[in-house]
Amino acid sequence: MRISPNGKAEPLHSLFEFPDRYEILIDMPLADEGTLSVTLYKRVLKVRALLRETIKIGEIEVREYIKILKIPDEVEEEYEVEVVEREGPIVVVVFPKAGRP
Amino acid sequence: MVPVDVWEAERPKPGANLIIGFVDVGLVGVIAARYMVEELGMKMIGGIDAPSELPLSPVKEGVSQYPIGIYYKHPWLVLLPEVPLPPSLIYPVAMAITDYGERRGVERIISLTGLANVQRIRKDPEAYWIVNSVELVPELEKLKEVAKPLRDGVLYGPTATILKVTKTKGIASITLLADAFPEFPDPGAAAKVLETLKAVYNVEIDTKRLIEDSEKIKARLQEMAARAKEMVVERGQPTMYA
Numbered sequence: 001m002r003i004s005p006n007g008k009a010e011p012l013h014s015l016f017e018f019p020d021r022y023e024i025l026i027d028m029p030l031a032d033e034g035t036l037s038v039t040l041y042k043r044v045l046k047v048r049a050l051l052r053e054t055i056k057i058g059e060i061e062v063r064e065y066i067k068i069l070k071i072p073d074e075v076e077e078e079y080e081v082e083v084v085e086r087e088g089p090i091v092v093v094v095f096p097k098a099g100r101p
Numbered sequence: 102m103v104p105v106d107v108w109e110a111e112r113p114k115p116g117a118n119l120i121i122g123f124v125d126v127g128l129v130g131v132i133a134a135r136y137m138v139e140e141l142g143m144k145m146i147g148g149i150d151a152p153s154e155l156p157l158s159p160v161k162e163g164v165s166q167y168p169i170g171i172y173y174k175h176p177w178l179v180l181l182p183e184v185p186l187p188p189s190l191i192y193p194v195a196m197a198i199t200d201y202g203e204r205r206g207v208e209r210i211i212s213l214t215g216l217a218n219v220q221r222i223r224k225d226p227e228a229y230w231i232v233n234s235v236e237l238v239p240e241l242e243k244l245k246e247v248a249k250p251l252r253d254g255v256l257y258g259p260t261a262t263i264l265k266v267t268k269t270k271g272i273a274s275i276t277l278l279a280d281a282f283p284e285f286p287d288p289g290a291a292a293k294v295l296e297t298l299k300a301v302y303n304v305e306i307d308t309k310r311l312i313e314d315s316e317k318i319k320a321r322l323q324e325m326a327a328r329a330k331e332m333v334v335e336r337g338q339p340t341m342y343a
Binding site: 009011012013014016025027029030051055057062084086087088090092 | 219221222223282283284285286287288289312315316317319320321323324326327
């Protein structure tokens with residue numbers, strides 16, 4: 001994971017395509033769900049959250065997650081967000097495909 | 102073939118079980134192997150390296166390590182890689198591991214790994230097994246009691262190579278898998294394979310601490326998971342069962 005010198009880490013993500021939608025999963029272990037923010041602007045998704053506790057990776061202390069993703073061209077800009085607990089929070093962002101029935 | 106060096110300061114007794122946890126789907130193998138080394142208090146007795154292909158040295162507490170450590174506490178011999186294997190090394194390392202196991206008279210080789218499952222976010226992991234030969238594995242009935250056989254399909258990656266190479270040499274080889282996130286570290290799946298290992302082979306290991314610390318383990322291993330994903334892309338093949 002990429003970590004900036006000021007303690008912001010880019011968490012891992014997976015993108016799954018289904019016939020009617022895309023699902024983006026963002027793995028954010030130790031994230032404080034109360035600080036979670038999900039925004040979309042000009043087809044760029046930004047997901048941020050503070051960590052419940054500072055962790056050290058190498059010599060850098062990580063305090064915050066930030067994920068920035070360009071969403072696929074064929075999805076609509078409305079989306080749903082769900083947080084699933086699987087050994088830590090995983091943020092699920094669902095984008096319906098354009099032109100779906 | 103790429104030269105692979107095996108170094109050991111101590112020779113394990115014959116009859117050990119050789120456990121391998123590659124850096125693969127969900128990092129299940131490496132999480133499980135590392136936890137086993139810690140819980141059993143195993144001692145590092147050697148290492149495996151391919152210096153021409155791996156110009157690197159993991160460092161722990163100021164001491165350089167081999168890319169693949171060999172840990173031992175009879176009857177358990179664990180190979181613990183610290184880095185993902187590039188495609189050029191999969192076959193040479195699999196051959197080196199199998200030759201080493203044969204020379205040291207191991208009873209069997211057991212690979213621990215994850216089975217990529219896109220539904221993992223909605224389900225707890227289940228355990229599965231693959232053996233290289235029904236004739237070579239006397240504990241097959243016990244395996245059937247505690248886990249499901251992996252049905253028809255194709256296995257990719259270093260674990261697949263181990264199964265093939267050991268089949269040729271007539272060494273019993275078992276792969277234990279658990280449903281895992283394709284691209285995220287998955288300590289829950291690692292705990293499942295360890296519980297399966299315990300149920301079949303009576304290893305004294307308690308996964309409680311692994312489950313309690315799973316979130317912290319996930320956070321610390323995100324970088325390794327990202328590198329493993331890059332290696333899968335470089336191989337041009339999925340590691341998932343297809």
